Every structure is written in C-alpha cells, then in structure tokens.
Amino acid sequence: MQLCLLVSVSTAAAPLEMFCRRSLSRMWSLPRRGVSSSHREMSRWKRTESVQTPEEKPRILITGGLGQLGVGLAQLLRRQYGKDNVILSDIKKPQPQVANSGPFVYADVLDYKHLREVIVNNGITWLVHYSALLSAVGEANVALARKINITGLHNVFDLSLENCLRLFVPSTIGAFGPSSPRDPAPDLCIQRPRTIYGVSKVHGELMGEYLHHKYGLDFRCLRYPGVISVNTTPGGGTTDYAVQIFHDALSTGQHECYLRPDTRLPMMHISDCHRATVEFMQTSECQLSLRTYNIAAMSFTPEEVAQEIRKHLPHLKVTYKTDSVRQTIADSWPVRFDDTNARRDWGWEPTFGLEKLVTDMLQSVRIKRTNEGLPVS
Secondary structure, rough: OOEEOOOOOOOOOOOOOOOOOOEOOOOOOOOOOOOOEEEEOOOOOOOEEEEEOOOOOOOOOEEEEOOHHHHHHHHHHHHHOOOOHHHEEEEOOHHHHHOOOOEEOOHHHHHHOHHHHHHHOOOOOOOEEEOOOOEEEEEHHHHHHHHHHHHHHHHHHHHHHHHOOOOEEEEEEHHHOOOOOOOOEEEOOOOOOHHHHHHHHHHHHHHHHHHHHOOOEEEEEEEEEEEEEEOOOOOOOOHHHHHHHHHHHHOOEEEEEOOOOOOOEEEHHHHHHHHHHHHHEEEHHHOOOOOOOEEOOOOEEEHHHHHHEEEEEOOOOEEOOOOOOHHHHHHHOOOOEEHHHHHHOOOOOOOOEEEHHHHHHHHHHHHHHHHHHHHHO
C-alpha cells in the first residue's frame, strides 16, 4: 500500500523528514504551481490521503511520446498495465498505427494549465517526461532548448508535486563534461557539461533530487547511453550515427560518419533501455540508494560497429568526415559508464552486447525497409 500525505506546516517549521517502511512511501504535494518559482510560498498546506492498493494499476502519461523512446515504452507498459492506462502525448500528430494502438492526447509541456488538465482528467499517477531537444539540435537553437528542457521540466516538477506523481525524467551521457571521469564515469562525480542539453539534464537531476529530499517527490532518473533503435529516424543526437549506419549499410552500402573512427561511447539497444526504465519505475523506493543512476550495456567506436556489420555485409564502406560540433561534444563524454549501483540496488543487467545488437538491428532494418517498399542490398 502506498500513502500520499500532506500536512499543515508553516514556512518556519523544521525541515521535513522522509522515511521508508517496507512498501510505504510518503509524498508531499503543494497546491497550485508547486515550488520551482521564487514567488511561490509554502504558506498553507492541506491534509489529504491517497491510498493505492498493490492490485491498483498505475495511470501513466508519457510526454514527448512520439520521439525515439516514447512509442516503444508505451507498448511495453501497455502489455503490463493495459492499453487504456498508458497515454502518449506530444505536440505532433501521431502516425495512424500509433494513434490506433492506444490513447494519445495533445500536450505541450510549456502549457502548464492544459498539462494540468490532462493529468487531472486522466487520473495520472506516473509521469514519464521525454520532452527534450537533443544535443546537436539544442546547440543550434539554445533558446528553444532552454524553454523546452528547463521551463517545460519545471512545469512537470510542479505538477508532479501537486498531484503526488511518481516522476521519471531521463538523463544522459551528455550530463557529463570534459572534466568528468571518462573511463568509467561513476554515478557521483564532477559533471560540468558544455552543451545546453547537458546543462539542462544536470539541472533536472539536481532539482529532482532536491525536491525529493525536501518535499518527498518520488523522482527517478536514469542516465541513458546512446540508444540504438530501428523504430525512429535519428533525431539530432551525437550518437545517432550508430542508428544511421545500419540503414546505410542495407541501402547504399556506404556510410559517412561525422565522428572519428576511434570515438568510443557507451551505447544500448532500445529494448534494454525500455526494460531498465520499467524495472526502475517498478522498484520500491526503499531499495533506492540514489535518485539518479547510470545504466550501461556496451561501449564501442564507429570502426568497431562497422567491422561487426561487415561480418554480415562485407561490402560496407565507411568514410569519415568529422563534424566539429558533434565531435567536440563526443570528446567531452564518458567512454564507459559505471553502473555498479544500479546492478546492486535494483538488479539491472543488460541483455544486448555488440554482436547481438548488430544482428538484431540488421534484421529489423531489413524488415522495416522491405515493408516500406525501400531498396535493400
């Protein structure tokens, strides 16, 4: 059983304390717009209780749901909790197969009032916040990245406090910077990223942890490595070459990589990414020693993945034309993640290594291209 309690305190009251007793979790919620703006005060709290039995299924909202991760995560969650209990949202029109697969609503994370209506009207209890501009795209439009990645995130924080939500916000390899330990990067270390994307992710990690410790927000965060998926086209991330190379290998047999051949970065198959997210969300709060964890699967260079693909497609030709922006970003990121804490606290373990990833991606891309009537070499 989970309890969500709010009590009356004054702004001069002693600091609030959290406790965890078996399956009991306490949450603190604020009226109106939460606490992320300086003019908001905790002058008045109301007492209420919300009880959830173990049999009760969560009601889940995924923001930014039409990006690389949202649709696949929704499919996995719907298999576990039922189609109608998982709602995708975005500001774009979904493809027919997505629209027909389960509930979808328009939701702009910058529109606080409407997002609040979506949460309240649908009885949301878990929120997965995927809305963000990625690294390379964010550097090309810093103002927009700041609005979506930070202002939108503050709206989500406030609404999660207000409605006692379990909140998942992904972080990234991009949350590290050139002064961070690179091989491996631990959970807790100097970060200091040099992209607006990375800065916004560190801001989200720290703000989420602050709101957890001060108000009891059930904030959860995983630092994703580069995620490799057949389901969506590359979206402006620095690791997107590791998706594009499979399409190029099966279409033209030629790939031009924007990173140096020896650029080693952490990577993960999307199915491992989704599974990690679901397992983490399902873990009891009492098992978590951290609120932000690294998760790892493999680490490879462009040349290493090309060599593995050539075991299946010997004709693949890869050339290298370094993009200075993406290469600079990649050079500031870790070579490997240390995910010891995730493995210890909630049993994280990947299933895909490089060999299995390449075999799966080639098969999946071939099927996808064939179904879309595209040429396959």
